[in-house]
Amino acid sequence: MLDIEWILLYLVLGAFVGFVAGLLGLGGGGLLVPLLTYIFTYQGISVDNAVHLALGTSLACMIISSTASIRVHASRGAIEWQVVGGMAPGIIVGTFLVTQAATHVNSVYIAIFFALLMVIVTGQMFLNWQPRPSSKPATFRGLIAAGIGIGSVSALVAVGGGFLAVTYLGYKNVNVKSAIGTSAAIGFPIAITGTIGYMISGWSITLSNTYTVGFIDVPAFLTIAIGSFIAASYGTRCSHNLPDVFLKKILAVISLLLSIKMLISLVQF
Known part of the structure; x- marks a missing residue:
């Protein structure tokens, strides 16, 4: 039977990630993947399976x-649904193909890619770099x-879809709020x-594990989702009173350090 301590830990982790997502409008993949990797390896799951499970x-x-983000942005008319519809087929194809290929990729290589992506995201936040808009x-x-x-990048590292999508849409002259x-909205087909x-x-790999369905840890998913859903609204309320640009930089650095720590830990195994 799953220990109550793990359930409480997942709940706290979900609340933290949900609060951050509501506060800064960012996904929690940069925090969740390295932290879940630590937790799963501590539980005795092999390194390769732990990364894919995370x-x-x-x-x-x-x-x-x-889903929660879509409701908020849709109520404000800030979603370009034609763009979502145009990108959705490519997202579905790219995401699915990469999830099938990822099981054959060494977890260390995934961690390297994850860390490099976080370097790029952190650099973009500090430099406030934006591509020059295209005339086309x-x-x-x-x-x-x-x-x-x-979709391919997001499936491989569970982070970066928002960063890449906002950058691409900005390049295509979509205003920041709509981007x-x-x-x-694009995050939903990626997640599904x-x-x-x-x-x-x-x-077939995790068939003998009681609490997993493929590379999904069911107790972790359900508990984190509940904690995240509850805490996200509080983060949203606080977002109006705090300097979000500064906080985003702090979060980017924390995510980068966690991903580098994950990489170092995997290399040591």
Whole structure:
């Protein structure tokens, strides 16, 4: 039987990630993946399976967080639904294919990619870099290609979809508020497809584990999702009273340090 201590830990982790997501408008993958990797390895799960289990569980948790974000942004008319529809097929294809391939990739390589992506995200936040807007509007073919790229990266590291989507949409002359709202909507097909993909790819590998469905840890997913859902609203309320730019930089640094620590830990095994 699963110890109550783990349930409480997942609940606290979910509350923390949910509060951060509501406060800063960021996904929690940068925090969840390295922290869940630590927890799963401590529970005795092999390093390779722990990383993939952390990825799958984090994407499953994104279903709840992205649903809540969509409701808020849609109520403000900040979602470009035509863009979402154009990118969705590419996102589904890219996300699913990568989840199937990821099980054959050494966890150390995934950790390296994760850490490098966090370096880029952190650098972008500190430098406030934005690409120069293009004079050409987004085409259907371009949206499909962008969706494949964003879905592939998000499935491999369970983070980065929002960063990449906002950057791409800014490049295509979508205003910042709409880019953020549209990015939140894009997170839903990533989360759904990624969850299904990791369930399928890990089905035979974790079949003997009582509490897992493929590479989804069910108790962790349910408890983190509950904690995240409850705490997100409080984070949203606080967001109006705190300097979010400064806090985003702090979070980016913490996520980077956690990902580097995860990489070092995996290399030592």
